[in-house]
Amino acid sequence: MHIVIDRSSKISVKEQVRLEFAQRIRSGLLENGFQLPSVRQLSAQLSISLVTAHKVYNSLEIDGLIESIRGKGSFVKYPKSLSTAVPQNIPQAIQNPFDWQLAISDYLPRASLWSQSAIRLSPEILDLATASIHYTLLPLELLQTSIKKSLQQYPHSLGIYSPYQGDSEFLSAISNYLVAQKIPIHTHQLIVTNGTQQGMDLFARTFLGPGDIVAMEVPCFPGTIDAFRLSHATIQPVPIDHDGIRIDVLEDLSTHMKIKAIYTVPTCQNPTGSIMSLKRRMELLEFATNNNVLILEDDPHRELALPPSQSLNKLPPPLKILDQTGRVVYLKGFSKFLFPGLRLGIVAADGTIFNRLLAIKSIADLGSPLWLQKALIALFSNPQLLQYIKKLIQRLEYRSELVTAKLSKDLNPLIRYQKKQGGMHLWLTLPYSISADNLIPIAHHQGIHFLPGSIFYPGEPEQNHLRICWTNLSDDDLPKALDILCRILNQSVNP
Amino acid sequence: MHIVIDRSSKISVKEQVRLEFAQRIRSGLLENGFQLPSVRQLSAQLSISLVTAHKVYNSLEIDGLIESIRGKGSFVKYPKSLSTAVPQNIPQAIQNPFDWQLAISDYLPRASLWSQSAIRLSPEILDLATASIHYTLLPLELLQTSIKKSLQQYPHSLGIYSPYQGDSEFLSAISNYLVAQKIPIHTHQLIVTNGTQQGMDLFARTFLGPGDIVAMEVPCFPGTIDAFRLSHATIQPVPIDHDGIRIDVLEDLSTHMKIKAIYTVPTCQNPTGSIMSLKRRMELLEFATNNNVLILEDDPHRELALPPSQSLNKLPPPLKILDQTGRVVYLKGFSKFLFPGLRLGIVAADGTIFNRLLAIKSIADLGSPLWLQKALIALFSNPQLLQYIKKLIQRLEYRSELVTAKLSKDLNPLIRYQKKQGGMHLWLTLPYSISADNLIPIAHHQGIHFLPGSIFYPGEPEQNHLRICWTNLSDDDLPKALDILCRILNQSVNP
Numbered sequence: 001m002h003i004v005i006d007r008s009s010k011i012s013v014k015e016q017v018r019l020e021f022a023q024r025i026r027s028g029l030l031e032n033g034f035q036l037p038s039v040r041q042l043s044a045q046l047s048i049s050l051v052t053a054h055k056v057y058n059s060l061e062i063d064g065l066i067e068s069i070r071g072k073g074s075f076v077k078y079p080k081s082l083s084t085a086v087p088q089n090i091p092q093a094i095q096n097p098f099d100w101q102l103a104i105s106d107y108l109p110r111a112s113l114w115s116q117s118a119i120r121l122s123p124e125i126l127d128l129a130t131a132s133i134h135y136t137l138l139p140l141e142l143l144q145t146s147i148k149k150s151l152q153q154y155p156h157s158l159g160i161y162s163p164y165q166g167d168s169e170f171l172s173a174i175s176n177y178l179v180a181q182k183i184p185i186h187t188h189q190l191i192v193t194n195g196t197q198q199g200m201d202l203f204a205r206t207f208l209g210p211g212d213i214v215a216m217e218v219p220c221f222p223g224t225i226d227a228f229r230l231s232h233a234t235i236q237p238v239p240i241d242h243d244g245i246r247i248d249v250l251e252d253l254s255t256h257m258k259i260k261a262i263y264t265v266p267t268c269q270n271p272t273g274s275i276m277s278l279k280r281r282m283e284l285l286e287f288a289t290n291n292n293v294l295i296l297e298d299d300p301h302r303e304l305a306l307p308p309s310q311s312l313n314k315l316p317p318p319l320k321i322l323d324q325t326g327r328v329v330y331l332k333g334f335s336k337f338l339f340p341g342l343r344l345g346i347v348a349a350d351g352t353i354f355n356r357l358l359a360i361k362s363i364a365d366l367g368s369p370l371w372l373q374k375a376l377i378a379l380f381s382n383p384q385l386l387q388y389i390k391k392l393i394q395r396l397e398y399r400s401e402l403v404t405a406k407l408s409k410d411l412n413p414l415i416r417y418q419k420k421q422g423g424m425h426l427w428l429t430l431p432y433s434i435s436a437d438n439l440i441p442i443a444h445h446q447g448i449h450f451l452p453g454s455i456f457y458p459g460e461p462e463q464n465h466l467r468i469c470w471t472n473l474s475d476d477d478l479p480k481a482l483d484i485l486c487r488i489l490n491q492s493v494n495p
Numbered sequence: 496m497h498i499v500i501d502r503s504s505k506i507s508v509k510e511q512v513r514l515e516f517a518q519r520i521r522s523g524l525l526e527n528g529f530q531l532p533s534v535r536q537l538s539a540q541l542s543i544s545l546v547t548a549h550k551v552y553n554s555l556e557i558d559g560l561i562e563s564i565r566g567k568g569s570f571v572k573y574p575k576s577l578s579t580a581v582p583q584n585i586p587q588a589i590q591n592p593f594d595w596q597l598a599i600s601d602y603l604p605r606a607s608l609w610s611q612s613a614i615r616l617s618p619e620i621l622d623l624a625t626a627s628i629h630y631t632l633l634p635l636e637l638l639q640t641s642i643k644k645s646l647q648q649y650p651h652s653l654g655i656y657s658p659y660q661g662d663s664e665f666l667s668a669i670s671n672y673l674v675a676q677k678i679p680i681h682t683h684q685l686i687v688t689n690g691t692q693q694g695m696d697l698f699a700r701t702f703l704g705p706g707d708i709v710a711m712e713v714p715c716f717p718g719t720i721d722a723f724r725l726s727h728a729t730i731q732p733v734p735i736d737h738d739g740i741r742i743d744v745l746e747d748l749s750t751h752m753k754i755k756a757i758y759t760v761p762t763c764q765n766p767t768g769s770i771m772s773l774k775r776r777m778e779l780l781e782f783a784t785n786n787n788v789l790i791l792e793d794d795p796h797r798e799l800a801l802p803p804s805q806s807l808n809k810l811p812p813p814l815k816i817l818d819q820t821g822r823v824v825y826l827k828g829f830s831k832f833l834f835p836g837l838r839l840g841i842v843a844a845d846g847t848i849f850n851r852l853l854a855i856k857s858i859a860d861l862g863s864p865l866w867l868q869k870a871l872i873a874l875f876s877n878p879q880l881l882q883y884i885k886k887l888i889q890r891l892e893y894r895s896e897l898v899t900a901k902l903s904k905d906l907n908p909l910i911r912y913q914k915k916q917g918g919m920h921l922w923l924t925l926p927y928s929i930s931a932d933n934l935i936p937i938a939h940h941q942g943i944h945f946l947p948g949s950i951f952y953p954g955e956p957e958q959n960h961l962r963i964c965w966t967n968l969s970d971d972d973l974p975k976a977l978d979i980l981c982r983i984l985n986q987s988v989n990p
Contacts, residue, residue, distance in 0.1 A: 002704060029854060031847065098821040098846025104755075104789065106701050111854035113861065117659055135654030143653050144646050151639050158638050158836040159630030164612055194689060194860040201859055205725070206601050209497060226858045230700070260599075294599065326593040341653040341866035351593025352526065359524060359606035363721045364696055364859070365689040366608065371836040372867060 001030075002107050003046060004210045004232045010256075011459075013048055018056045019459060023110035023229070025065045025078050026454075028118055034102065036066065036074040109229040112222040112455040121449055126481040128450040128468040131270070131424055132340045136474065137395055139388045143339060146379035154374040162370035164362040166192030166346075170373035173380035174346055178332070180386065181302070183318055185330065189348045191358055192368045196300055196333035199347040200263070201227045203296050203329055206360050207261060208233035215253065215293075216263040217245050219427065219456035219465065221270045224263055224298070228458070233260075235458040240269065244276030247283045254291050261294040266319060268301035268423035271456055271467040275305065275421045278316035285323055293327070294353075295319055300333035300345075303389050305422035306397050326350035329357070336424065337392060338379075342372060396424075396471060403470045403482065410486040412493045424471040427453070429464060434492050436466040448484045496525075497602050498541060499705045499727045505751075506954075508543055512551045514954060518605035518724070520560045520573050521949075521956075523613055529597065531561065531569040604724040607717040607950040616944055621976040623945040623963040626765070626919055627835045631969065632890060634883045638834060641874035649869040657865035659857040661687030661841075665868035668875035669841055673827070675881065676797070678813055680825065684843045686853055687863045691795050691828035694842040695758070696722040698791050698824055701855050702756060703728035710748065710788075711758040712740050714922065714951035714960065716765045719758055719793070723953070728755075730953040735764065739771030742778045749786050756789040761814060763796035763918030766951055766962040770800065770916045773811035780818055788822070789848075790814055795828035795840075798884050800917035801892050821845035824852070831919065832887060833874075837867060891919075891966060898965045898977065905981040907988045919966040922948070924959060929987050931961040943979045 003020045005013055024030045036057070037045065043053040057074050060066045067077040116129070150157075157167075165171070171187040178185045193199040200223070208214055208231035216224065218237040228235050236259065238249050245264050253259060264284070266276035276284075288295050297319045305315050320330035326349075333345040349357055361367065379385060400420050407417065407426075416429045430436060437452045453465025473481055498515045500508055519525045531552070532540060538548040552569050555561045562572040611624070645652075652662075660666070666682040673680045688694040695718070703709055703726035711719065713732040723730050731754065733744050740759050748754060759779070761771035771779075783790050792814045800810050811817075815825035821844075828840040844852055856862065874880060895915050902912065902921075911924045925931060932947045948960025968976055 027854070029851065031850075098848070100787065101821060101846045101848055103787075104702065104848070106851050107704050108701060108851060108854055111857055114659060114854045114857035117857065130656065132654075132656060135651045138654040140650055140653050144650065147642070147646060151642060155635055155639065156630045158635050158834055159627075159633040161625065161627060161830070161835045162838075164609060194863070197858075198860040206603060207599065209602050223858070223861060230855070230858055292595070292598075326596065335656070339653055339866075340656045341864060343657075343860065343862070343864040351596045353593070353596055353599070355526075356524065356601050356603060359522070359603055359609045360725070362606055362609035362612070363692075363718070363725055365693040365838065366718060367838070368689070369836060369838040369864075369867065371834075372864065 001105050005046060005048070006211065006234055009234060014052045014055050017046065017048065017052070018059050020109060021056065021060055022063065022065055024108070025076050027110045027112055027115040029108050029111060030076045032076055032078055034076040036076065038073060107230070109232070111226055113226065116451065116455070121444070124447065125444060126448045126477050126484070127472055128448055128481055128485065130472050131336070131469045133337065133424065133471045134474055137392060137471070138338065139385070142379055142382060142384055142388065146377070146382070147375045149378045150371070150375040154371070157371045157374040160370055162192070162367040162373060164358055164367045166190065166368065167370055167373040169377055173377045177380045177385070183321060185320065185348045189350060189354060191347050191354070191361055192373060193345045193347050193361070194365070194368055195335050195343045196298055196331040196345045197223050197227070198364070199331040199345060200224050200296060200298065202347065202357050202360050202364060204228050204231040204233070206356050207294060212260045213257050214261045214263060215250060215259050216458060217265070217269065218458065219271055219453060220263070220458065221265070222455040225458045228263070237458055240272065240274065242274065243280040244274065245280070245284060247280070247287055250287055259291060259293050261296055262288065263296045263298065265298045265301070267299055267315060268304055268421065270301070270423060271425045271427040272418055273420050273423040273425055273427070274418060276316070281316055281319055281322055285319060288327055289325055295328045296331070297328050298331045300331070300336045301423040303337040304393070304396060304424060306393065306400055306420060320348060326353065329353060337389065342376070344368060344372060344376065399470060399478070402478070406479065406482045407486070412490045414493050415489050424469050426468050426470060428466050428468065428489070430489065431493060432464050435463040437463055439466070439488055439492055443488055446484050446488060448481050450485070496600050500541060500543070501706065501729055504729060509547045509550050512541065512543065512547070513554050515604060516551065516555055517558065517560055519603070520571050522605045522607055522610040524603050524606060525571045527571055527573055529571040531571065533568060602725070604727070606721055608721065611946065611950070616939070619942065620939060621943045621972050621979070622967055623943055623965070623976055623980065625967050626831070626964045628832065628919065628966045629969055632887060632966070633833065634880070637874055637877060637879055637883065641872070641877070642870045644873045645866070645870040649866070652866045652869040655865055657687070657862040657868060659862045660853055661685065661863065662865055662868040664872055668872045672875045672880070678816060680815065680843045684845060684849060685841050686849070686856055687868060688840045688842050688856070689860070689863055690830055690838045691793055691826040691840045692718050692722070693859070694826040694840055695719050695791060695793065697842065697852050697855050697859060699723050699726040699728070701851050702789060707755045708752050709756045709758060710745060710754050711953060712760070712764065713953065714766055714948060715758070715953065716760070717950040720953045723758070732953055735767065735769065737769065739769065739775040740779060742775065742782055745782055754786060754788050756791055757783065758791045758793065760793045760796070762794055762810060763799055763916065765796070765918060766920045766922040767913055768915045768918040768920055768922070769913065771811070776811055776814055776817055780814060783822055784820055790818070790823045791826070792823050793826045795826070795831045796918040798832040799888070799891060799919060801888065801895055801915060815843060821848065824848060832884065837871070839863060839867060839871065894965060894973070897973070901974065901977045902981070907985045909988050910984050919964050921963050921965060923961050923963065923984070925984065926988060927959050930958040932958055934961070934983055934987055937983055941979050941983060943976050945980070
């Protein structure tokens, strides 16, 4: 376990070290029963005072993450799944034939989605957590047609490596699709990735490291936080308002720190669903140019913007298109509205930033599967694709209204949520004293699953939020799941 | 550009810094014409003496990598492609609209395969560089049958995310295949990766960082070196002899350093093709256990071991199978003998090492494509797969004999190469004074391409080697390419 302390940070050393432990424990990377170094050892390893080391463990114990036993030491006390009431025998020795491995240190600070996936759900539980569109709404027939066509047209591509950048025909098809969406990005700017998650990981690995500061919207997609934390950069949370990331906060931060990069999902933000105004986009670009900051723009949900407040024709362009300076790195995913089972996305960049991202793609996996790219060329060239997107928006609009009607009728008004502008999520805020994490075992017991809001924060988690995805269930199951959700949340507010 | 200096290393600081620059320049990460920091700046940035900084630039200039111009500074002088005689106008200002980007520092130390791919080859050049099997030898029909079947059987998998570990049915099919190959590895040990390159990258990111020492065979696959260099660990080269990696050297090293991990390709090593004996495997495991070292075993070529010296039944088992302690992480690729166009491989591990690799896989890309896994279930369950492998070995044996006959007849005996035991490469050694890098422009001019041996070394490159792949060309083209190769190499020895 490697802990990087930033002694120039405004956050206290104690708080930094506490957070490193807390995130590893909450992720399950430090397992239940794991013996922590003694206060003396921790103090020596990190060159911190004994008092600070003691305070770190004290806070962790108050938060219920560890247990200190006089004469024995401090042990992680955090069951893997909060939903399974595993009896805790601490500090019982771990019965693991690979016990010696615990001494092998690693560089993982947190892995929040992995820790969520470790929760074993029985199949009858209705999943409001996974962010995808129910497969009956996806264009599976268009996909099958495209795949069959490629088997005839490109059989040899099964037996050939892809160029690191991607297949040139596939890149052309993607570029044409983007142009049709009024996003003029061209093949020489594109690199194929395994979904946008790989794109953000490549960016973080190339440009972020210990001592670098990356500003990000909060709340924010946990996978991004994981990737940034893994780079050991310092994450600076920036709040959002109705128009998007707050420039006044960025300006204020930049008076006393050098921000290297900003991460944002300007269109249908995850988890709030909000859309950054054109004015705010221009202000953000101006800030970035004035302060020589890179922008990582993540755009997986653009096709899911909802009318009437927004339509594809009225949406402000991506930052990448508004930018004249080559400082925006643009991630475009297709998992959310087309094919989560194929995991192909793209990253678009210019100049040496493009070169450097391509270099790291070659190291990460030597390129994405050639044949999979060939299999999708017909899909992206098919005029029916745009018709499908239109129809999908109509169906999601219907669903979205169903969800709003349901919640406004049945949910206690103490529980707040933002009116949807697009995307597939809803971000719910409970009264401050209620922890959504604590509701998860109850939810599982009653037959639903959702994501606790706590994993959407890079630093100290706020626990009174939760995210639901309203597109992942069938038409039949969604109302049932919402019923259960309202019941649980109302009960938590008014027990 | 971030340079990590290990002041406890036996390698001098000057040499470490020189190598950091040299690798970035040879990779093309520092572009031709790029202005290096001044001697004074470098000295201040790295806290090294002015004399050392001066010596670094002096060596780089002697090696022909940079040019220092009095009153102007030091500039990278290394054309992107050695094969294209680009006129060099140094220190002409770079005409790049994204000039400001050069000041954005990154964490990339080298990217050798990417730099090779930047060489633009005209289509008529015969490619002896790419390590793959010509598609006419691959089981493309079996693959197509499997894919078509999955479209009928698992259409919904196009629209669903994969578990991070991989699809359970696919993992079962892989496990059954491995068991049939006498490699008893089970589903709970397996994680699906995007080829073995991702597997080694995941390992490096999890366990290697600045200050850690990883020992690796030399010469060694450049993609592994790239991944390890990116982790900023210290790479300790270890020579191999006829039986494999030299344990006496490892023993010697371990008297004065703590080795954290060892990387090896015990079966059909890349690039030499040699096979580690059973005795050496046991010794290696004993060394690792005694010194608490992890082993990363890479096994992409096992199916390509050639008779009569080896056959699948006589091959020593993988280290992973011989190991009782859970310290071997095993990478199994399928790109070399089955489907380079699909890029699926697996990593096998135990205990918390498995958990940690799975956590990082979730951060790297949220899992490999579900549908691609489903598309291969029928292939791995098809008895014809084993028949195909048998037939492939026969065809490769024929080719291998053709290559040996050709080289023993036509190649100047001053040029040495190892008798093939398996794999798809041949490692050729020229007299010490001849640089294979310098032969590449001549090779391109005469119509072939190969890999220079220099990229197979983690530290200072040996330049008098080259690697050819004798499986990538058609039956017609291979003899032509070998003719040209012999002519060029003979000419270099006897001009």
